[in-house]
Amino acid sequence: MTFKSYWFSLLLVLVAALPGAAQTTTCLPATTQPADAPPDQVVQDFPAGGKAETGWKITYGRAVGKGLYITGAYFRRTPSEPYTQVLYDARLADIFAPYDPGTPRYYDLTGFNFRLVPVSSVDLGSCGSKLDRYVVKEIRDREMLWKDDKQGRRAQEMTIWGTLDASNYNYIMRYGFQDDGTITFRLGATAYNLPGHELVAHTHDGLWKIDMDLGGAKNNLVQVARHLQSKDSFEASYVISPFGDGYEDYLDWLPEEYTELHVINTSIVNANGNPIGYDLKPMRSGSPRHFEAFSHHDFWATVYKENEIIYDQVPTYVNGESLSGNDSVIWYQSSVYHIPHDEDGRYVNNVWQGVALVMWTGFDLRPRNFFSKTPLYP
Amino acid sequence: MYRSHFFSILLTFLVLAPSAVVRGQTPEEDAREAFFTPTAAETSRAFAMAEQAIQERGLRATGPLYNISAELHRDKNAVTRNRLVLVTSYRYSGDVAILSYVDLTKGVVTRVDAISHTNVHLSEAEYLLAKEKALTTPKVRQQIGEYLGQIQVEAMVSHAAYEKDPLFGHRVVRLLFKVPSGGYLAQPIVFVDLTANQVLIDPEPNHSHAAVPSAQKH
Numbered sequence: 001m002t003f004k005s006y007w008f009s010l011l012l013v014l015v016a017a018l019p020g021a022a023q024t025t026t027c028l029p030a031t032t033q034p035a036d037a038p039p040d041q042v043v044q045d046f047p048a049g050g051k052a053e054t055g056w057k058i059t060y061g062r063a064v065g066k067g068l069y070i071t072g073a074y075f076r077r078t079p080s081e082p083y084t085q086v087l088y089d090a091r092l093a094d095i096f097a098p099y100d101p102g103t104p105r106y107y108d109l110t111g112f113n114f115r116l117v118p119v120s121s122v123d124l125g126s127c128g129s130k131l132d133r134y135v136v137k138e139i140r141d142r143e144m145l146w147k148d149d150k151q152g153r154r155a156q157e158m159t160i161w162g163t164l165d166a167s168n169y170n171y172i173m174r175y176g177f178q179d180d181g182t183i184t185f186r187l188g189a190t191a192y193n194l195p196g197h198e199l200v201a202h203t204h205d206g207l208w209k210i211d212m213d214l215g216g217a218k219n220n221l222v223q224v225a226r227h228l229q230s231k232d233s234f235e236a237s238y239v240i241s242p243f244g245d246g247y248e249d250y251l252d253w254l255p256e257e258y259t260e261l262h263v264i265n266t267s268i269v270n271a272n273g274n275p276i277g278y279d280l281k282p283m284r285s286g287s288p289r290h291f292e293a294f295s296h297h298d299f300w301a302t303v304y305k306e307n308e309i310i311y312d313q314v315p316t317y318v319n320g321e322s323l324s325g326n327d328s329v330i331w332y333q334s335s336v337y338h339i340p341h342d343e344d345g346r347y348v349n350n351v352w353q354g355v356a357l358v359m360w361t362g363f364d365l366r367p368r369n370f371f372s373k374t375p376l377y378p
Numbered sequence: 379m380y381r382s383h384f385f386s387i388l389l390t391f392l393v394l395a396p397s398a399v400v401r402g403q404t405p406e407e408d409a410r411e412a413f414f415t416p417t418a419a420e421t422s423r424a425f426a427m428a429e430q431a432i433q434e435r436g437l438r439a440t441g442p443l444y445n446i447s448a449e450l451h452r453d454k455n456a457v458t459r460n461r462l463v464l465v466t467s468y469r470y471s472g473d474v475a476i477l478s479y480v481d482l483t484k485g486v487v488t489r490v491d492a493i494s495h496t497n498v499h500l501s502e503a504e505y506l507l508a509k510e511k512a513l514t515t516p517k518v519r520q521q522i523g524e525y526l527g528q529i530q531v532e533a534m535v536s537h538a539a540y541e542k543d544p545l546f547g548h549r550v551v552r553l554l555f556k557v558p559s560g561g562y563l564a565q566p567i568v569f570v571d572l573t574a575n576q577v578l579i580d581p582e583p584n585h586s587h588a589a590v591p592s593a594q595k596h
């Protein structure tokens with residue numbers, strides 16, 4: 001290095017250190033875990049590294065052929081209150097990948113004894129840490145939580161994620177626990193297109209099983225919220241009604257109705273007297289409808305049973321049991337349609353070289369009347 | 379099916395190989411891992427209890443039965459937090475998944491469910507059979523060509539959903555051939571029907587975009 005270039009480099013370092021001078025990744029600090037915490041538990045307060053306002057306590061599981069899943073999620077609105085349970089269990093019950101010509105039709109969770117890939121340095125990036133050999137934890141800034149002219153607040157979340165090696169495909173399973181009580185569920189499909197069928201279109205259907213126990217397993221009520229509108233009228237409205245009129249049933253997602261589910265606890269109210277709740281908000285670009293009966297509808301709600309765990313059997317689980325007063329389980333399919341393109345890769349002799357970039361699908365669970373006022377607002 | 383009978387009998391004498399159990403490096407890691415996975419000893423015990431329960435309930439039938447997996451299980455309605463393990467087995471006869479709910483704390487199998495024509499992992503033992511079968515087939519060897527000896531063979535269960543599909547109810551495995559550089563061979567497209575003891579090679583598909591087949595089959 002010449003003398004001149006030395007001073008130039010030093011100048012660059014100084015400029016980069018000035019506030020706002022350069023875009024750098026800010027890693028947010030993780031909450032110190034309790035000394036006696038079990039290995040499957042994670043706690044995180046928000047704002048990360050600041051005076052705690054809200055906080056999550058979660059537990060997770062992982063298994064061969066199951067990937068990464070959540071075995072409990074508890075949220076608190078203030079540090080002084082106890083945690084309130086939100087989830088008992090939430091997971092991908094399966095991932096279905098049928099190809100347009102009719103065959104093949106793969107179940108990517110149950111296809112082989114597919115495992116999570118050990119965490120690598122590229123997974124950790126600059127801010128990730130290993131929860132264990134297979135699972136990454138990241139505490140990160142997620143841009144704006146709210147804005148009001150010059151005022152605003154940056155939003156934060158903790159994500160935990162792992163990658164399932166489903167042979168040629170990789171599936172990223174990611175769960176985000178946000179400072180405002182939202183939970184995000186994401187499935188990311190990536191890696192090699194199916195050998196021999198590299199150019200054949202197909203869907204990747206995330207088949208989710210969501211067992212919410214909001215404030216405990218009792219007194220949870222699953223509702224359907226629908227927006228009613230018409231091209232023949234200036235007026236619109238919404239209606240909220242019990243899922244399946246209170247019985248096990250299915251439901252389709254209708255884009256014109258903004259279909260979403262609300263789960264409320266009828267015996268726990270916020271300071272305004274409203275039952276605490278969470279909304280299941282779909283994130284989707286389309287609705288899969290295949291030969292298989294489970295795909296004929298987007299939502300199903302069933303009464304919790306220890307042995308009702310297989311997504312392709314869900315239609316047989318719906319047998320007229322009452323949801324009211326019983327512990328309910330929601331089944332939901334979200335999907336991406338993958339039309340192959342040159343960015344996926346190319347043939348070099350007989351070998352496919354290149355990987356499909358990540359395609360995401362999933363849904364969010366967002367608090368409804370869980371807080372009594374705008375959270376994380378002055 | 380008649381032809382596969384001998385093969386089925388042969389299979390029954392094979393060791394029921396579970397999916398390999400994930401193990402840590404140290405006793406501390408093993409203890410930590412036990413939060414996520416049954417230990418090797420628990421897995422063996424759960425398999426043995428499941429096999430006995432399947433037999434006692436008259437669900438064994440003839441032909442091969444594989445123990446596929448043992449995973450930790452929870453029952454929300456259980457009063458005590460016992461160590462529960464869910465054992466999944468696959469029975470070739472009838473294409474049946476058998477799910478045994480094992481309470482290791484009490485030493486009892488609390489429930490056994492038999493479910494026809496659902497999706498069940500491939501066991502390591504079946505994978506090895508399918509791989510052996512394919513790699514001893516001359517046409518497969520010929521198409522793998524220069525990569526023979528370097529490829530890594532991966533497997534996926536291919537599930538026929540349509541009752542009139544000739545492969546409906548069969549244990550069919552699609553094999554993928556990964557080359558050392560990381561890519562996969564586009565050809566050959568190999569399926570091994572473990573039920574019928576047959577290797578099937580698909581014809582080469584049209585390698586062009588947007589060629590939507592006009593006649594779609596189930």
Ligand SMILES: [Cu+2]
Pocket residue numbers: 189193202204338356
């Ligand atoms: Cu794809």
